[in-house]
Amino acid sequence: MAEEVHIAVFEGGELTVPAGVGKGREVAFAVPLNRLLIKMVRVPADRRDDMADYAMPILKAMSPYPDEPLTVSCEVVREVEDGVVVVAAALPEGSSDDLATALDDAHLNVMRVDALALGELRSAWPKLALDGDTARKMVLFGGKDCISLFVLDGDCPVAIRALSSGCNMRREVMLSLLDAEEFGGASALSEIVVVGDVPAEGLDAFAPVRTVGREGIDPVAGIAERTMEATSLNALPDSWREVLDETRFKRKMKTWLGTAGGVWLLVMAVLFGVPKVYDYMTHRQETMCKAHKASYNKVREKKDQVEAVRLVSNHDLGALETLRVVTSVLPENVTLKRWNFKRGDKLTFSGVAEDGDQQKIYSFKDGLSGVMLSQVSEREEDGDTPFFTDVVLPSGVRSKGATATFDVDCDFKAKEVE
Amino acid sequence: MGGMSLREKAVLAAIAMVALYALAAAYWFMGCRETWADASKRLTKMKSRYEMERKMISERADWDERYVEEASQIPVVEARQGSDTVWMGAVDKIAEKNYITVSDRKPGKEEMSGDMQQTTVELKWTGAVESLVKFMHELENTEEGKFDVQELSFKPGRAKGFMSGDMKITCIFKRK
Numbered sequence: 083m084a085e086e087v088h089i090a091v092f093e094g095g096e097l098t099v100p101a102g103v104g105k106g107r108e109v110a111f112a113v114p115l116n117r118l119l120i121k122m123v124r125v126p127a128d129r130r131d132d133m134a135d136y137a138m139p140i141l142k143a144m145s146p147y148p149d150e151p152l153t154v155s156c157e158v159v160r161e162v163e164d165g166v167v168v169v170a171a172a173l174p175e176g177s178s179d180d181l182a183t184a185l186d187d188a189h190l191n192v193m194r195v196d197a198l199a200l201g202e203l204r205s206a207w208p209k210l211a212l213d214g215d216t217a218r219k220m221v222l223f224g225g226k227d228c229i230s231l232f233v234l235d236g237d238c239p240v241a242i243r244a245l246s247s248g249c250n251m252r253r254e255v256m257l258s259l260l261d262a263e264e265f266g267g268a269s270a271l272s273e274i275v276v277v278g279d280v281p282a283e284g285l286d287a288f289a290p291v292r293t294v295g296r297e298g299i300d301p302v303a304g305i306a307e308r309t310m311e312a313t314s315l316n317a318l319p320d321s322w323r324e325v326l327d328e329t330r331f332k333r334k335m336k337t338w339l340g341t342a343g344g345v346w347l348l349v350m351a352v353l354f355g356v357p358k359v360y361d362y363m364t365h366r367q368e369t370m371c372k373a374h375k376a377s378y379n380k381v382r383e384k385k386d387q388v389e390a391v392r393l394v395s396n397h398d399l400g401a402l403e404t405l406r407v408v409t410s411v412l413p414e415n416v417t418l419k420r421w422n423f424k425r426g427d428k429l430t431f432s433g434v435a436e437d438g439d440q441q442k443i444y445s446f447k448d449g450l451s452g453v454m455l456s457q458v459s460e461r462e463e464d465g466d467t468p469f470f471t472d473v474v475l476p477s478g479v480r481s482k483g484a485t486a487t488f489d490v491d492c493d494f495k496a497k498e499v500e
Numbered sequence: 501m502g503g504m505s506l507r508e509k510a511v512l513a514a515i516a517m518v519a520l521y522a523l524a525a526a527y528w529f530m531g532c533r534e535t536w537a538d539a540s541k542r543l544t545k546m547k548s549r550y551e552m553e554r555k556m557i558s559e560r561a562d563w564d565e566r567y568v569e570e571a572s573q574i575p576v577v578e579a580r581q582g583s584d585t586v587w588m589g590a591v592d593k594i595a596e597k598n599y600i601t602v603s604d605r606k607p608g609k610e611e612m613s614g615d616m617q618q619t620t621v622e623l624k625w626t627g628a629v630e631s632l633v634k635f636m637h638e639l640e641n642t643e644e645g646k647f648d649v650q651e652l653s654f655k656p657g658r659a660k661g662f663m664s665g666d667m668k669i670t671c672i673f674k675r676k
Binding site for chain 1: 506509527538540547550553554556567571651654655656672
């Protein structure tokens with residue numbers, strides 16, 4: 083999609099900006115013809131690559147500020163055998179302070195400068211009905227700042243001049259025809275077309291005068307069309323271009339910094355915010371827990387009662403079963419001496435191997451570790467649950483004469499199941 | 501700053517931005533990560549608690565049913581009857597029947613859980629291992645009360661083949 087082109091026009095000492103064009107916007111800038119140094123130039127083929135340099139001394143000779151550097155722009159209007167015919171133009175900065183001030187006041191960034199009269203000619207072209215006619219004609223556009231004069235051979239300009247409003251028109255027309263003759267060769271003027279407010283009295287002495295109304299002619303639209311063409315004239319001075327480049331760079335930098343800063347802020351917001359969100363959600367869960375606390379406590383109490391009864395009723399890990407389990411793996415000639423059982427907590431006991439066989443005691447310990455709860459409860463779900471969670475010989479095995487004594491600690495913790 | 505070119509300002513801004521990101525990264529690695537993890541853990545724990553509680557509330561009817569079922573097996577004593585006399589008498593009776601000599605007995609405090617009561621009987625006993633096994637077996641299976649041996653300790657007694665020790669028995673019951 084083509085980018086929308088905004089045109090600012092400086093005419094009659096006033097800057098006109100289309101509605102909706104805000105500060106900092108880039109615009110094409112149309113100025114009256116008398117603000118530009120403009121000249122038809124024939125560029126030889128070997129200078130085609132540096133047309134601006136070729137045209138520079140020609141425009142400098144026209145400049146009221148000969149020492150001022152000029153930024154020359156050329157627009158090719160016709161290819162000829164020995165080169166090209168171009169419209170060369172430059173905006174002398176020395177006489178453009180009011181333009182620069184007006185643009186600064188409006189905070190606009192100019193990306194190209196064009197002659198308003200060229201836009202006017204583009205827009206008026208269908209109305210002028212000059213197509214197909216190769217005869218020399220003159221077109222005069224009346225304007226607030228000057229009268230723009232074009233001498234055309236067919237559709238190709240051979241002379242472009244800005245005439246002041248109070249000038250001697252007959253004299254200026256004569257000079258323009260001489261310019262055209264010098265540039266494009268001798269040719270009879272077939273018609274003078276006048277658009278807008280132009281004092282045309284006496285001009286019919288040169289050729290028939292035809293007056294065309296301004297209706298339907300929109301110079302801004304013409305400039306917009308020209309702006310879309312990459313090869314059209316751009317008399318933007320280098321110093322203005324530097325300002326534009328700097329502005330663009332600043333804008334890019336601001337965008338980049340804004341984006342990077344925004345992302346950073348987002349990152350920091352996430353870093354600091356996520357725990358806050360978690361805390362908020364946790365608080366919400368707490369509130370929900372509080373809301374059903376009464377109901378929960380009632381069920382909890384009931385459950386505790388059921389479990390209390392079951393604990394008393396279920397003897398799978400009880401004192402008798404524990405005694406049975408231990409004696410079931412007790413080796414021959416081993417006697418238990420002391421026994422201390424606390425349900426759901428611990429069993430400690432000591433014993434003596436009458437024959438002093440220490441290996442037997444270790445096997446006994448392994449046997450205790452290997453007893454499964456399912457062997458007692460006969461429930462499938464207890465299959466992988468050991469009866470004791472841990473079995474240790476805290477003091478090892480001690481030899482005492484022909485006998486060996488030992489202590490065993492067995493843990494029940496976390497194995498008391500419902 | 502006034503004397504700096506636009507390029508220099510841009511470089512400075514880029515460095516400042518890199519520093520800000522480095523600060524964010526440092527914050528992440530120097531505590532923020534743990535804060536996130538802790539906050540997440542707290543939330544997970546609270547969610548689990550809430551779900552568990554919700555689940556339990558949804559199982560209310562089931563627990564009520566289980567309670568009725570379990571409560572039907574609980575012995576009932578008169579409102580004004582002392583639990584110590586009831587349960588110590590029952591324990592004595594079973595001990596005597598199984599040749600266990602009880603030399604000292606001490607009733608525990610009654611604790612209430614809903615409409616159920618729980619108490620303990622602590623006793624010193626002497627007897628053969630075989631008698632002890634029979635005594636405990638009858639204690640766990642008698643219909644005269646709901647008993648469970650909470651603590652049991654013994655060592656060889658003075659008489660050969662006899663053991664002596666302590667026992668703590670839990671009793672659960674309801675009152676009229």
